[in-house]
Structures are given as C-alpha cells and as structure tokens.
Amino acid sequence: MIESFLTYEFLQNAALAGIMIGFVSPLLGVFIVVRRLSLIADALSHITLTGIAASLLVEKKVDAIQEWNPVYMGMAFSVIGAVLIEKLRKVYKHYEELAIPIILSGGIGVGVILISLAEGFNTDLFSYLFGSVTAVSRTNMFTVLVITIAVIIVVTLFYKELFVLSFDEDHASISGVNGKLVHFIFIVLVALVIASAMQIVGILLVSALMTLPVAAALRLSKSFKQTIGLSIFFGEVSVITGLVTSYYLSVPPGGTIVVTAIMILTLAIIYKKVSSQLSLKGETV
C-alpha cells in the first residue's frame, strides 16, 4: 500500500482530499445536525448531480469543450441550490422543510433528463454516485484544499455567531448577530463541501459523512466543543479506514466509508447504553 501510495499520484490525491473532507464534512455537519437541517445535505448533493450531468452533457455535445471538470459545475449548481432553498424557505414560512424535497426532486428530475440527453453515462456516472479513489485529479485536490481552508477560517471567525444561531435564533438576533448573513455564508460553504466530498464518497452518500460521525459524537459528548472534536475524529477514522479497505477490496470508497461510520455509530450507541447501565448499577450497589 505504502509503495503504491508513493507511486500513484491518484492515490495521493484521494488520500489527501479524503483527509480534508473527513475534517470539514463533520465540522459543518455538527451545525447542520443541531439545527435540524440534515436533509439539506441530501438536497444539495442531488442538485450537485444535476450540475455534473449538465457538465458532462455540454462536454459531449459541444465540440469546442473537451475536458471540462464536472466538479466545478457541480459546485455551482450546489451553491445555486442552497440559495434556492433559502428563498423557498421564506415562501413557505410555516413549512420550511418543504424546500428540501422540492430542490431534491427537482435536482434528480432535471438530472435524469440531462443524463438521457447525453445518451446515458459510462463508468463515470457510477463513480460520481458512489465515489472513487481514482477520480480525484491534482487540480481537484487543490480545489478541496482551498475550500477546506476557507471552511476552517470561516468557522473559526464566526464560531460564536454560528453557535448562538444554532442554539437560539431569537437570542442571536438580540445579540446583534446578522443571522441572515451568517446563515448564508454557512450554507454556501456546505454546498461547496458537498461538491468536494462527492468526489470521494459519492453523491448518494455525501450527507452520511456530514451526519453519521455527528450522530455518534452526540451520544458521547456533553459540550459543543467536544461534539465537534469527536465528530471530526470519527469522520477521519471513517474516511481513512474506508479508503484503505476500498483500495484492497476494489469497491467504491463511498460504501466502505459509510459502513465504517455506521460501525462507529453502533459502537457509540452500545457504549453509551452499557456505560449508563454500569453507572446505574454502581449507584444502587
């Protein structure tokens, strides 16, 4: 493994991008989960697919365009999707969550049409759906790096604001926090991270990497900071274990990463059960 890692650039790209994604996805995931926006990740990943389909279609039909990087179009669609969700949430004030199925089904619907117009896809499509260790080019890896740095800077700078906004929107407002602006920046970052993570874990499983590590961390932590730390730790363990097994078993990394994350989640749930029962026994003895 080490040897092939040093020989093959694509493995280095996948590993580095994976490590960055394993960090930022659960980091944003914590805020997504506590704000009960988990489904937004799903909606945005599906609209990313639309962008990728559009890009592949253009590439196929327009001769002048040879090697378009579909990831960028995916990112653009994801960001547009995020903006649309926000608009729709305002239209349906009392049914904010309706925005999500609208965008999600719209994304798939348009995506399917574009895919058929491009007369179906090859193996490329499969790797976009379930992730791939070979799909990450050096340029893509650097794009992920830029996004990772942006996420870390924004979350550090706006940590207080994001925290208050997540806990209590009214309190955020009377703390002088510009909730709309902070939320907008946040949701755009989520869109970018989804389009980045999609290359490794695949469109269908991208939201899992944002939510499963957080779900496990929630079982074990008392404080918000601890939740963030544990989520990132579980995210990294899932990505690294998943990538290695994916390489050896020659299966898409999306599958192995998510299965690892689910095993961690199961262990966290069992650990919590057992430890609370032990402490109960300890008290009664």
Add this chain to the structure above:
Amino acid sequence: MNAKTILEMSDVSFKYDKETVVQNVSLSIKEGEFLGLVGPNGSGKSTLIKLMLGLLKPTAGKISLFDQPIRSFKQWEDIGFVSQKANSFNSGFPATVLEVVKMGRVSKTGMFRFFTRRDKEQSIEALKTVEMEDYLHHNIGELSGGQQQRVFIARALVSEPKFLILDEPTVGVDARHVADFYDLLEKLNKEKGITLLMVSHDIGTITEHASHVVCMNKTIHFHGHSEEYKAFSDDDLNRLYGHAVQQLTHNHHNGEAGEL
C-alpha cells in the same frame, strides 16, 4: 427628575395573520423603573416584548430603544432577555451550562473577536448569582426545567445589561429560588440602576416589587404606579380587564398571591 427614556413605543399595532393582537400601544419606560407587565393568557404580552426587541416588525407605529429606532439599534450588550419557556429549546443540544451562559457575552464581544478568560469568569460570576455554579460542565438538556431557567437568567445577566426584559422568568423555579430571584432583581434595580420589565402572572408578588404596572389585553388598560394599582378594588380590576377575564383576577391585595 429628567430620567432617560429607555423604551418608547408609539401607536404600535401588530397582527400575526389576520387578527390584531397588539393594538395602538403607546408605552414609555424611563431609566430606573421596574415595570411589571400583566394580563391574561393570549393578551399579547410576549408579542409586545418581541416587538420591543425587534424580533417582530410592527404593522404600524414606532419603537425606539435608548432613543434609537429599533431598526438601526446596535447597542445589544445593553439588553438582557429571558424569553418565556426558554427551556423549549432543543433539549438534545450538546452544550454545557458554561457554553450557554457565555452566549450572553456575544453582543459584548462583537464580530471577529474571540471569547477571552474574562468572558468565562463573568459567566461563572453570573452563574453564582443564580446558584448554578456547581453545574458549569453539565449538559444543559440534562438539568431540570427550573435549573435551566436559572441558567437562562444567568445568560441574560452576563452582559451586564442596562435594560433587562423578563418574560415569565420564574416559571418552574422553586419558591426559595423565586424569592432569591426577586431579591436579586431588587438589588439590580436599586443598586445598579438597571431598568426592568417583567411579565408575570403572580400579581401579588410583581406589584409588591415593581415600581410601575402595565395591564394589557391587546391594548393597554392601565399604566401607572404599582401603589395606585394595589389600591384598586376587585370591581375596578374587573372593569379594567373587561368581562372576558373577570374570573381570572381575584384577591390580589389581601395577602394571598393572585393568579392572572
């Protein structure tokens, strides 16, 4: 006697959908006052408070805080707020008591700045005033309702506000801590000159402590010194609130705490 105006509302009306719940309310609160806001359920008290804080926009009328229109108001560190049923937050939220109270320092700290040790110390101080300092590292969701409420009171105090707005802050808090809480309010009001606005259904206690009383039911039915309010007979009060709420006011001034 030219006290500063803390809050000014003129001819404020508000409706959620169709029905007007706050109608032509004009209200002025001066520095150093302790105002008790009373009225039956659904009379628009919480709505009025949300209007004052800019959480809702009035359908008509003007509101200003510290002589600034609410729209452009910036000195949020001067305002402390405990909302009604503050414990209806997501109780699975992974935050410790200390993290929750520190949130109250956000307005004071400002954008692009980080919390310092001072913010932590002040938070612990605020928790001491509500006797919750032993729970610093407990998860907020794992506390009892009354304990959570005391934590939210600490959060409102921690920015050292000049104007403290409390919407039924003592619901679920036990008798001893309620008494302590009123002592604390009195101290804040008398010693530090903090202006207070508090909603309560415990008319006996609130009129005992407040300097002024406002009775509202969609519109303001009474606004004056609490002495004046206490001097009302039951008949006066019934007239004040109208027939619909007659049954709700009783014997507030013969020792027993009246419930509204």
